[in-house]
Amino acid sequence: MSPRPAIPPNGLFARDSSVTVRDSVFHGSAGPGISISSFNLPTNVLVERSESSGNATGVSAANAGNSQVMVRLADSVVTGNVTGLSQQTTSNIVSFRTNMVAGNGSDGNPSLSISMK
Secondary structure, three states: OOOOOOOOOOOEEEEOOEEEEEOOEEEOOOOEEEEEEEOOOOEEEEEEOOEEEOOOEEEEEEEOOOOOEEEEEEOOEEEOOOEEEEEOOOEEEEEOOOOEEOOOOEOOOOOEEOOOO
16 A cells, blocks of 8 residues: 655745636645745735635735735635635735635635725
């Protein structure tokens, strides 16, 4: 019998970059399903029509340096995680009000909810 593969620490990890993620599922991570950070450059991520579930943290936004982190969520689901949304004060998770963030141990809140234009 082959050994069971290790659970990866992160589903998606982006740092110092611009990324668009669509139609994806991040499930079963021992760390964040979606982990976004910056160190030297601003980091901007759009997550659309995606799910982050069954992870330690659904979506994590953290600033390790002097650059800004911006995560935008649209039409996405964050559920069944220990923590739903987690951000440092210098990082932003923006919800387009078309998301479901519920059923986590602690749901957390986006730093801003805006309507789509």
